[in-house]
Amino acid sequence: MSKELGLKIRSIRKQKKLTLKDIADATGFSISFLSQLERGKSSATLESLKKIAMVLHVSPGHFFEEEAPEQPGGSLMIDRIATSGIHYQNLAPGLDDLLDFMPMRVTLEPGEDGGQPIIHSGQEFVYVLDGVLSVEVAGNRHELTKGESLFYSAQESHYWYNRSNVDVVFLCVSSDTGKPSAT
Structure with a gap:
């Protein structure tokens, strides 16, 4: 791999x-x-x-792109899967260079997290589709349930957790107006 x-x-x-x-x-x-x-x-x-x-x-x-066969109706769906129990699906495949933001569907398996805190330019918006998502931003923890959302500056230290025993599925839209910073 x-x-x-x-x-x-x-x-x-x-x-x-x-x-x-x-x-x-x-x-x-x-x-x-x-x-x-x-x-x-x-x-x-x-x-x-x-x-x-x-x-x-x-x-x-x-980086984990796996192309799926064409779906009914002719749309090609690309599912991208990370090895660490975090599954990403790019909701705008092929448009990475044309967008100032990245819309993704993310699934965190039970007990998984987004890793260590990260800081980068821009903003992030998360919307929970299923489960309970824990989001830590600048040391403040937010517990979001299905239908809840959070918008935050990505310039503040942030990351995601799934503290439950079922998958958490959410939409994440990240804008990027510059380069990331080390934490």
Whole structure:
């Protein structure tokens, strides 16, 4: 999986005409780490993938793209799945370069979380479709149930939790107006 992930990151980076130095400068990661990641010699945390995704202007799940067959009615649905129990579905596949925001459907398996706190430019909006989502923003915890939403500045330390024993499904719309910051 690490080798495939690295090849995917390299492919997107080259497609966007970015150097390892560009990614390193924007994320705070070393060029050495990024090079090892691309070659499958190092693994990445979900937090580091989020930062790299923001610089590449793709959803984090883009790195785990699995194309599904065409659905009835002709629409192609792409489901992107992370290995850590967090499942992403990009709701605007193919439009990553055209949008200033990323709409995603996210599923957190029981006991999963969004990793360590992350800070980046822009804003995030989450809307719970099913289950109870715990969102921590700037040290304040919010428990959101089905039909509830939260809008917050992504420039404040934030992350998601599923503290329950059932899947949590929610929509997340992230805007990005710049580069991420290390936490």
